[in-house]
Amino acid sequence: MDRDEEVLEAPYRLEYTYQRSTGPVIGRFLGALRDARLEGVRTASGSVMVPPLEYDADGAATGEPTVVGPGGVVTTWAWVTEPRREHPLPHPFAWALVRLDGADSAMLHAVDAGSIDAMRTGMRVVPRWQDERTGSIRDLACFVPESAAAAAAAAAAAAAASAAAAGDDRPPVTMFPSPVALDYTVTAGRHLSAYLRALAERRIVGGRCPVCTKVYLPPRGACPTCGVPADAPVEVADHGVVTTFCIIRIPFDAAPFPPPYASVAVLLEGADMPIFHLLRGIPPEEVRMGMRVRAVWVADDQLGPTLASIRWFEPTGEPDAPHDQIARHL
Template sequence: MSFDYTRSVGPLLGQFFTALRDRRIVGVRGSDGRVHVPPAEYDPVTYERLTEIVPVAAVGTVVSWTWQPQPLEGQPLQRPFAWALIKLDGADTPLLHAVDAGESDKISAGTRVHAHWVDEPVGAITDIAYFALGEEAEPEGEPSDKDPVTMLVVPSAIEIQHTASAPESTFLRALQEGKLLGARTGKEGKLYFPPREADPATGRPTTEFVELPDKGTVTTFAIINIPFAGQRIKPPYVAAYVLLDGADIPFLHLVTEIEADQVRMGMRVEAVWKPREEWGLGIDNISHFRPTGEPDAEYDTYKHHL
């Protein structure tokens, strides 16, 4: 899963990021005289807004560090490196960044380092590619005639590796065959879809699987009107909780083939499956739900499943 995290940086951090774009580093002075790098927007002592920008050096001293023997994708370096807290000359608080030390025995508390800049700074902390050993600073850039930095866009991504439990495995294998399986603790237990390992109300393990139809009732829903990066469907569209017939808990899916403002609580819907050759181990084997044309369900039939 990935998306672009976008935020406005405000007047103080804007000066910090604008300086980075010019290959310079600045901090902010607090009420007690300390210079904070990166700048703190509010004074940690008085909680007042801080405004006094102070230039600091791009050279500093390692305060503490830890070794990263196997870099991860997206980290500053793709070879072993150190994460270090670095107190820049002229600053009173340390900055966290990567240090390209080559080997772990080449860095220690007290090691002098300097910022190594990327070739084309854009106004982000990543304009400092990493810190290198030695205290000879690289040349600062010339002041830019570009507008000050006001927005920051940070690509964010997460990869999840999930080990399926026994009930989940049964559920997913059934989906691969076009079947919807719920689970319960026995004939008197509530039927959960997707299955859970235990009934939350009793703590008893779910042991009985029940095949459910691919029809159900919309209990609650949301109309998504706002576009965002990576969106697969053009707004407006509807994400709804669908209570499958026979189930005791609804699950979230898309409802389409109807105008978004026509979707309603109690509406009867049916699954639209993808072509068989596209089925895998996932609920996305169902492309979406669409109205069946049946009369809406009475509220009393689903009011306990909202």
């Protein structure tokens, strides 16, 4: 395939991090992990549940926290040969159900055994703690096969944490971040690929419908009004008119600038569809419909097949366009 016809692909991650409330029972469990201590809870029937929950399987409220472990027994396990980015260990490990000493239920966690040959049901394990603990399940880095050295290290970590916790005035754990992410591979298609490739050359290329003559930007394979291919390439200007805008005043993680800032729809000269971009170089309260603006491109060595090749738009200082000129493009 000719390079000019290659379809572009790019990774795309859709991600948001929730703040979840723990409730008092899980919060206490996470707070204990921060102190390098494993805790369960006693149920109405007298058994010890780990991790603790507010209610047992019969729906009865659970009672007082109970210290368990630190050692335990693997009751079942599965080997992970190719860890994913989110996994707790970067090398092969086991997911295992571990029944801690003093507990009647098993908890799921990772076991760093080094090799699948070192794993077996019934093996004894002890925790490996993170040095820096925040009140998260990840404070417990993993379990490791019990040996004299591992048991001594786990006991020393717990003793040090216990001593540090004695004068502890840290607040109880009530919230924790819960990231959710979906990884996609986005395929641009032929028309969008041509548009993106032109941006890497400081050109903006739309596609014209042969029937209604509208210039779509970005170009589309077909005119949604006429149902015919709209693939005649048309180069449009890198300046135009603000049709509509909004002022972003609420901060969020992916914001390009500290708010307030303006996001604008710009009708480029020669196009019939506005594109969306940022506007800089003017106080947000002075942005208005009809304002004439031009693209501010990135430096040559930063150009690429992306709309980010345009850093933002800025006012040209020319008189505003009359409303009639943009009325059909809102």
